[in-house]
Amino acid sequence: MPSSTSLYTTRGFWERLWRMSGNNFVIFAIIAYVIYGSQPQVGASADALVAFYGxxxxxxxxxxxxxxxxxxxxxxxAAALRTTLADAGQDGWGAAATASSAAVGGLFLLLIALSAALAYSIAGSGNTTLTxxxxxxxxxxxxxxSFPRAMLIMSGSFGLWRAGLISNALFGAGVAVVVLGVxxxxxxxSGGFWAPDGVYSRFVWPILGLLWVVAASRVLARSPATRAGW
Known part of the structure; x- marks a missing residue:
């Protein structure tokens, strides 16, 4: 049994650990994207769909x-962001971060499930219409x-700014990312840069979101660990 003074029993250790989760998210997201490859575009041919998913x-x-x-x-x-904002007296923005992250997580899991199901059996079933x-x-x-993703960035940017944890310049950058996210x-x-499968949707907006998570994670890492709830 570890002693009560063990590093792993201190609240600071666990809070710093969870505050690093944003960086872990970015790393895993990039790895997953590289492994997954380029998904067929909207209206792709049956051959292209079977070739990719199968x-x-x-x-x-x-x-x-x-x-x-x-x-x-x-x-x-998002949980670490919420506790940091709550400790700073910004419970409303913390609650918004919790709600938006739940929506983002749910949509991401649905996307993951769709791709996995297509690759696992649907694409190989011969039902090209369903695929x-x-x-x-x-x-x-x-x-x-995009909307819950923008809400998560908005709640974090406004909450951290109201708590005095980020500068006006960083807040302005966060607001710009929110607008671009919306x-x-x-x-x-139907096609080109502004299509669902266009450059903005596939690269520009996701990269902006990942950069914001990295920046927010750095802010969280600098904030003192004051909560005993971990």
Whole structure:
């Protein structure tokens, strides 16, 4: 049995551990993206869908497991953000972070489940209509997930700023990311940069979100661990 003075029994150790979850989320998300590869675009041909989901069956399922770890760390990051804001007297923004992270996590898990199901059996069943529909549905989920993602960034940016933990410049950058994130929910053009499977939806907005998580994690790491709830 570890003694009561063990490093692992101190509240500071556990709080610092959970505050690192944002960085872990970013790492797992990047690894999952690299393993998963480039998902077929909206309206892709049956051959392209079968080639991707059927031909990369194992790779997609591995990416699903890694993505699950990413979601787990995202939720821990949001929990650490919430406790930091609550300790600073910003319970409202902390509650908003909890609600939005739950929505983001739920949508991400649904996306992971869709891809895993397509790779596991649906794409190989010969039902190309169902496969195509689910692939397009996944892209629609990516677009609509922009709103809770933007809310999570908004709650963190406003809460940390109101708590005096970030500068006005960082707050302004956070607000800009929120606006750009909300715009991500409007990417419904039939093709090109502003399409559901376009550059903005696939790269620009996700990269901005990951950069915000890294920045917020650094702020959390600098904040004193004052809560005994861990």
């Amino acid at each position: 031909g990369h069956h194992t790779r997609i399922l591995i990416a699903a497991a890694v993505s699950g770890l990413a979601v787990l760390n995202l939720l821990w990051f 195509s529909g689910l692939n397009d549905f996944a892209w629609a989920l990516v677009v609509l997930s 715009l991500g929910g409007t990417t419904w053009v």
